[in-house]
Amino acid sequence: MATPLAATSKPVVFVEQSLYQVHEKVYPRSVTGVYATSRWLMVWLTQVLFYGLCWLPWNGRQAVLFDLTARKFYIFGLVFWPQDVIYLAVLLIISAYSLFLFTAVGGRLWCGYACPQTVYTEIFLWIERKIEGDRAARIKLDANAISMKKLFLRASKYGAWGLLALWTGFTFVGYFTPIKALWGSVFNYSLGPWETFWIIFYGSFTYVFAGHLREQVCKYMCPYARFQGVMFDPDTLTITYDAARGEPRGPHKKGEAYKTQGKGDCVDCSICVQVCPTGIDIRKGLQYECIGCAACIDACDQVMEKMGTPKGLIRYSTEHAIAAKWGWEEIIRHVIRPRVLVYAAILWTIIAAFIWGIVTKPTLRVDVIRDRAVLAREVEGGMIENVYRLHVMNVSEAAHRYAITVSGLPEIDMVGDRIIEVPPAGDQTFTVQVRVPPESGKKGSNVIYFDVKAMADENTAVREKATFLQL
Amino acid sequence: MQNILSVLWPSFLVAGIAEGVFFTLIDPRELYLLGEPVHFSSLATYSIGFFCFWAICAASSAVTCYLLRTAKKPDDTDRGA
Numbered sequence: 001m002a003t004p005l006a007a008t009s010k011p012v013v014f015v016e017q018s019l020y021q022v023h024e025k026v027y028p029r030s031v032t033g034v035y036a037t038s039r040w041l042m043v044w045l046t047q048v049l050f051y052g053l054c055w056l057p058w059n060g061r062q063a064v065l066f067d068l069t070a071r072k073f074y075i076f077g078l079v080f081w082p083q084d085v086i087y088l089a090v091l092l093i094i095s096a097y098s099l100f101l102f103t104a105v106g107g108r109l110w111c112g113y114a115c116p117q118t119v120y121t122e123i124f125l126w127i128e129r130k131i132e133g134d135r136a137a138r139i140k141l142d143a144n145a146i147s148m149k150k151l152f153l154r155a156s157k158y159g160a161w162g163l164l165a166l167w168t169g170f171t172f173v174g175y176f177t178p179i180k181a182l183w184g185s186v187f188n189y190s191l192g193p194w195e196t197f198w199i200i201f202y203g204s205f206t207y208v209f210a211g212h213l214r215e216q217v218c219k220y221m222c223p224y225a226r227f228q229g230v231m232f233d234p235d236t237l238t239i240t241y242d243a244a245r246g247e248p249r250g251p252h253k254k255g256e257a258y259k260t261q262g263k264g265d266c267v268d269c270s271i272c273v274q275v276c277p278t279g280i281d282i283r284k285g286l287q288y289e290c291i292g293c294a295a296c297i298d299a300c301d302q303v304m305e306k307m308g309t310p311k312g313l314i315r316y317s318t319e320h321a322i323a324a325k326w327g328w329e330e331i332i333r334h335v336i337r338p339r340v341l342v343y344a345a346i347l348w349t350i351i352a353a354f355i356w357g358i359v360t361k362p363t364l365r366v367d368v369i370r371d372r373a374v375l376a377r378e379v380e381g382g383m384i385e386n387v388y389r390l391h392v393m394n395v396s397e398a399a400h401r402y403a404i405t406v407s408g409l410p411e412i413d414m415v416g417d418r419i420i421e422v423p424p425a426g427d428q429t430f431t432v433q434v435r436v437p438p439e440s441g442k443k444g445s446n447v448i449y450f451d452v453k454a455m456a457d458e459n460t461a462v463r464e465k466a467t468f469l470q471l
Numbered sequence: 472m473q474n475i476l477s478v479l480w481p482s483f484l485v486a487g488i489a490e491g492v493f494f495t496l497i498d499p500r501e502l503y504l505l506g507e508p509v510h511f512s513s514l515a516t517y518s519i520g521f522f523c524f525w526a527i528c529a530a531s532s533a534v535t536c537y538l539l540r541t542a543k544k545p546d547d548t549d550r551g552a
């Protein structure tokens with residue numbers, strides 16, 4: 001394994017028995033550049049969404065809330081019930097499919113820019129850098145004997161990480177129980193045992209994953225990292241070192257015409273290795289550990305700029321492009337290949353169907369459940385009675401009054417409420433007794449219908465089938 | 472330690488999926504425990520459910536791990552492989 005410190009003559013390698021594997025500790029060096037900026041943009045975007053969205057009010061409730069107790073998911077104006085599980089399934093298909101498409105086109109874009117593991121590692125690294133300094137300072141600090149200063153730095157770092165992790169855990173739980181009430185109960189010490197548990201559980205996960213495990217999660221624990229390789233082909237954009245241009249590597253003297261001496265563009269400064277969060281050397285070719293974060297591109301571009309050589313010794317490119325020395329136009333032409341177009345077409349079709357499904361989602365839903373205890377019985381006046389439970393779900397954002405009627409057998413009638421009121425995004429279960437004379441219908445089971453109609457809106461109506469047992 | 476984690480981690484992932492599927496389809500208020508309707512809070516039911524799934528998945532992973540580790544390797548046999 002290459003020592004991560006080739007630039008400072010003596011190789012310092014800390015081998016630590018970490019939670020998951022014996023590994024060499026990676027000390028990513030900070031980096032600036034186009035890709036670093038876009039990575040930070042993604043950090044901001046995803047985290048403003050994550051930490052902020054749960055506080056947003058909507059129609060007097062939390063805009064995004066996965067209310068587990070009530071078994072309802074609120075996403076702005078939409079309310080999803082367990083009956084809507086199909087939407088969730090389609091959403092999962094869309095996500096998986098997009099991941100597939102993005103990977104085929106741009107390699108590990110997800111890993112490099114959007115994966116929570118990358119994002120939180122980036123944030124935790126930022127804290128670490130602010131408190132302990134950049135790579136060299138951190139390596140030194142690790143090597144130093146215990147001192148007051150070291151203890152202080154360590155305590156501040158772990159403390160800051162801990163606070164952020166707790167806040168993350170709290171936010172996470174706030175998506176499942178209303179966050180304002182949750183916040184209130186923190187202060188009057190009435191946080192429920194399970195809420196407390198999950199805040200700490202999720203917080204600890206964040207802490208350990210982003211603070212300590214870091215690249216090991218990508219290397220050893222992430223299933224996607226293992227199988228993403230099968231979605232690659234020679235036209236997939238990946239982070240690539242242009243070996244034909246860079247090799248043979250070696251230092252250049254100032255003003256030296258190194259090309260005439262048979263030297264390549266790589267000055268072997270090893271900065272690309274130092275910035276790599278997974279501690280690999282991209283110059284050895286594409287490796288499955290590479291999460292596609294493009295930190296090495298930024299780093300090398302800076303070096304190239306200083307040396308006065310063109311940027312892009314390490315760049316986004318494809319296997320074919322490197323071999324055939326294509327320019328950007330040619331690369332793009334090959335990236336947009338039939339396979340990608342077909343994937344994209346299918347993806348858009350599913351998305352369109354999904355949106356159509358959401359837009360035309362019914363605003364009223366009714367479940368009819370036969371009473372389990374009573375099958376059929378004779379009641380006063382010789383009538384035969386069956387008992388049902390009607391579950392009326394108002395999936396709209398307004399309160400509604402619904403009229404209920406029953407039909408399907410001669411002289412059929414019902415006892416119980418005929419008009420019920422259901423609050424917005426609420427539901428009501430109530431019992432109705434349906435009665436028919438003994439001569440109505442055939443012996444055994446008969447089909448009957450319940451009609452539920454919104455009184456304010458003719459178009460909101462549902463007809464549900466049920467069976468009536470005649471004695 | 473590594474073994475423990477390579478048992479616990481995949482089972483955690485699978486338990487998460489199992490939990491999601493199970494409780495999307497089944498309302499915790501309609502569960503019965505030893506003939507009695509479950510009377511815990513929903514959050515408690517979900518949590519306990521998750522840990523049960525996790526434990527079951529971990530048990531399965533652990534058995535796989537154990538069988539693999541104690542299996543005769545091809546090169547241990549007298550006939551060779």
Ligand code: SF4
Pocket residue numbers: 246249265266267268269270271272273283299300303313314
């Ligand atoms: S940063 Fe660039 S020049 Fe420096 S070693 Fe890496 S590839 Fe070579």
Ligand code: SF4
Pocket residue numbers: 239272275276277278279280281282289290291292293294295296297
């Ligand atoms: S090799 Fe480059 S792109 Fe890949 S993980 Fe390392 S720094 Fe990121």
